[in-house]
Amino acid sequence: MTEIENLKRTPFYDCHVAAKGRMTPFAGWIMPVQYSGVAAEHAAVRESVGLFDVSHMGEFLISGPDALANVERLTCNNVSKLKPGRVHYSAMLYPQGTFVDDLLVYCKGPEEYLLVVNAANLDKDFEWVNRHCEGDVSAVNISDSTAQLALQGPKAVALLQSVYPDLKLPTKPFRFMEAETDAGMTLISRTGYTGEDGFELYWNVRSGPGLWDILMKAGESSGIKPIGLGARDTLRFEACLSLYGNDIGDTTTPFEANLAWIVKMSKGDFIGRDALSAQLESGVEQSLVGFEMIGRGIPRHGYAISVNGRDVGHVTSGTMTPYLKKALGLGYVPAGISKAGTELGIVIRGKTAPAKIVETPFYKRGDQG
């Protein structure tokens, strides 16, 4: 077991304790899993606004004349198309086409890229990046010195604008800017992991305690809530945003995980391309699908999926979703039976409960915000 004393604390540890967050070990950090409760926090993000401490995420700065060539080879999305001020979702792949990790790639300038990776994969990822970087390029792990907050929900944009009325905030998703805030120079990115509009904010921890208290106070009238890892997971799940270690991992490829849109085969060579090219030729054997339980029962990570009494796959994520109030799951099934409407059995504590494949994402926000 991890000793509590050895866990890293984010710059907002005291804020979480003051807000009565229940603290739990996560990927070497001590993080808030919930404050007021998963359902109430989830609803706040869907209906107004929530603030997340995501400082445990990993950040690598890749810079130098050969930065672009290296990030292009390391990731599967088209980095050349990324102009300064743009960010995209992508993945690093093994030669066999499976995931090292999924990540965000920020283009800060023609010779400077920021990669944001999962906390649980940080060491593995940085080793992977270092092993494959070549030429005139430097890769620096700035994770420990980078604070990150996510402000998410339909009222997030108006809230941040009200705190900084003079800032011309990014108006479109997957755009970012860098500007002075109370935290010093801050990267303000119109991205998130909730299915809602909002921002992810990054800054150097040394440049001040940051924006937690300022945003919480400014958001009071909007009903802002601090959001723990529990609701972060249910929010991303409802929006069908993949979680590494659950829905994607080192045994699944982007094609199997419905992430073909982040793979740009035409961009030239990248690690994993040959294997994906072969898979494109042969077709995928398994496919990640969303399903809804027909009767009682809640699907959970690891449960078997069966058809006619035979195990055909497994559940990768599942819960009773707090907002849609449905028992939903994601899981891999043979590609031949992955169409919406197909009936599946979910094996829950030895009993098979009926479910049917439905369209994903389960939740898609309207045009508000």
Added chain:
Amino acid sequence: MIRNDCRYTEEHEWAKKEDDGKIRGGITEYAVEQLGDIVLVELPEVGDSVSGGEPCGTIESVKAVTDLFAPVTGVVAEINELLLDEPNQVNEDPYGKGWMILVEPERTDSFERLMSAEKYEKLVREETE
């Protein structure tokens, strides 16, 4: 909140002796706080035999699945069917509307063998320290 008119188990369940000797059981407020929002409760059927300290049902919160343990050995006389449709009653009122099972105990002294409120309070204090 720990009620003095109940006895307790190490699995954070409460048990209360009714006037007719049957034992009513549910989970404690402390257990509810640990679990968070409860979204599904599976209970045994009336007439089922249950063993004290052994699983006899399931409680699922948004995040986790846990067993419901029978407070005493005996036969299930009644279950709280309200929870099948409104599992959140356990969060709202764990000692009242959120009760789970009523058991006809096999032995008349099985209730007295459970933990006193005072002892249970100490257990919770130790777990939260």
